[in-house]
Amino acid sequence: MIKEREYRKRRKKIAKKLLNNSVVLLTSAKPKVRSNDTNYPYRQDSNFYYLTGFKEDNASLVFTKSGNKVKTILFVQKKDRQEELWNGKRLGEIEAKKRFLVDEIRVSSSLKESLEELCKDKENLYFDFSIEAPKIKKSLKRSFIAHYDISLLIKKMRLIKSKAEIKLIKKAIKITKKAHHSAMKFNKCTKGENELLAKIEYIFKKNGAYSDAYTSIVACGDSANTLHYIANNKDLKAKELILIDAGCEYEYYASDITRTIPTDGKFTKAQRELYELLLDTQEQVIKMIKPNILRSELQKKAEILLVDGMIKLGIMRGKREKLIKKLKHKKYYPHGIGHWMGLDVHDAAPYLDADKKEIALRKNMLLTIEPGIYISKDDKSVPKRFRGIGIRIEDDILVTKNSHKNLSAGIAKSVKEIEAKSYTCNSNL
Ligand code: GLY
Ligand code: MN
Ligand code: MN
Numbered sequence: 001m002i003k004e005r006e007y008r009k010r011r012k013k014i015a016k017k018l019l020n021n022s023v024v025l026l027t028s029a030k031p032k033v034r035s036n037d038t039n040y041p042y043r044q045d046s047n048f049y050y051l052t053g054f055k056e057d058n059a060s061l062v063f064t065k066s067g068n069k070v071k072t073i074l075f076v077q078k079k080d081r082q083e084e085l086w087n088g089k090r091l092g093e094i095e096a097k098k099r100f101l102v103d104e105i106r107v108s109s110s111l112k113e114s115l116e117e118l119c120k121d122k123e124n125l126y127f128d129f130s131i132e133a134p135k136i137k138k139s140l141k142r143s144f145i146a147h148y149d150i151s152l153l154i155k156k157m158r159l160i161k162s163k164a165e166i167k168l169i170k171k172a173i174k175i176t177k178k179a180h181h182s183a184m185k186f187n188k189c190t191k192g193e194n195e196l197l198a199k200i201e202y203i204f205k206k207n208g209a210y211s212d213a214y215t216s217i218v219a220c221g222d223s224a225n226t227l228h229y230i231a232n233n234k235d236l237k238a239k240e241l242i243l244i245d246a247g248c249e250y251e252y253y254a255s256d257i258t259r260t261i262p263t264d265g266k267f268t269k270a271q272r273e274l275y276e277l278l279l280d281t282q283e284q285v286i287k288m289i290k291p292n293i294l295r296s297e298l299q300k301k302a303e304i305l306l307v308d309g310m311i312k313l314g315i316m317r318g319k320r321e322k323l324i325k326k327l328k329h330k331k332y333y334p335h336g337i338g339h340w341m342g343l344d345v346h347d348a349a350p351y352l353d354a355d356k357k358e359i360a361l362r363k364n365m366l367l368t369i370e371p372g373i374y375i376s377k378d379d380k381s382v383p384k385r386f387r388g389i390g391i392r393i394e395d396d397i398l399v400t401k402n403s404h405k406n407l408s409a410g411i412a413k414s415v416k417e418i419e420a421k422s423y424t425c426n427s428n429l
Pocket of ligand 3: 245246256257258394
């Protein structure tokens with residue numbers, strides 16, 4: 001768990017960066033309608049959560065700054081018996097006062113009126129441009145000299161993970177590890193992608209991760225060549241590979257893991273050749289990770305290794321430099337080497353600094369490394385035995401003081417490890 005003190009420390013850090021004579025308004029996520037009168041399960045906005053640790057809807061966080069004086073006010077929903085009967089318990093202002101280390105707690109119904117008072121004499125208004133712009137402009141009667149996007153300051157802080165955050169991410173990965181190992185074990189006695197997905201989600205929920213961090217992908221054979229294949233509804237066919245990109249969210253923190261496994265427990269020769277090329281590439285890229293390395297250097301290394309390997313296997317023809325310059329590799333490896341991960345699977349932290357220069361890796365940043373090779377079943381330019389194979393291998397890597405730590409290293413990955421997990425099974429588990 002993340003302690004209240006840590007949330008307060010984050011708020012203090014943000015407050016230091018605010019201009020004098022400012023007000024900040026940050027609001028909770030809005031509930032999202034699924035259809036008619038049913039909603040998706042509520043999930044707090046990550047930036048709001050980062051500064052408050054508060055999971056309820058209809059809440060706001062306000063900062064005021066005059067000179068060196070900063071005040072923080074959290075607005076929470078009132079207790080309401082009827083509402084709580086239908087939609088669950090609310091903390092309410094009395095309990096909120098005991099729990100949160102903010103200067104003041106007020107009720108959400110007073111927000112509008114409070115804002116008029118709190119904004120008096122203030123020149124600068126900070127809010128999250130992506131979610132608040134239209135509402136703020138309408139609700140406040142007065143105008144400010146300047147508007148700033150508070151989310152940019154928060155996102156920058158989210159680049160570096162604290163000890164407590166890393167602990168939660170490790171826990172998410174631990175649960176995800178169990179889920180992938182279960183898929184590796186049951187692949188032979190599972191009929192469809194959907195059934196395998198159900199086994200994964202069962203493990204997530206059973207272990208206290210009540211949501212996935214993103215919609216899982218369980219893609220057999222050529223389906224893996226659709227990068228965002230989320231239908232997950234085809235039968236598993238013999239002698240195919242299954243690409244499984246699935247990671248749970250634990251206490252708001254993501255994991256993001258891909259493994260590619262054979263349907264009948266054993267890789268064919270062609271599958272193995274491609275798999276080992278990709279695995280070697282992924283491992284070599286991971287080895288490079290340390291402070292001051294750029295993500296673009298990792299990308300370049302992956303492209304060089306994959307193109308060299310694909311030339312060797314007869315998938316690509318020509319000179320490596322020329323092929324890469326002409327972006328020919330994009331046909332088989334069209335995406336990036338990885339992304340920041342944290343409260344969001346694609347963590348909303350920046351990739352460029354204020355001068356538009358790429359941000360280099362630093363201690364306690366966390367990123368995925370996920371090269372892939374995708375060969376369509378209809379690609380006649382490729383030797384037949386490789387067609388219809390899509391493979392991605394993805395791990396979650398923490399940058400350390402002088403090097404890195406692969407937090408998902410315990411999830412079976414080599415051909416030998418994956419084949420050893422699979423067992424013959426006759427029952428319909
Ligand atoms: N699962 C989303 C991604 O790998 O980026
Ligand atoms: Mn990813
Ligand atoms: Mn992924």
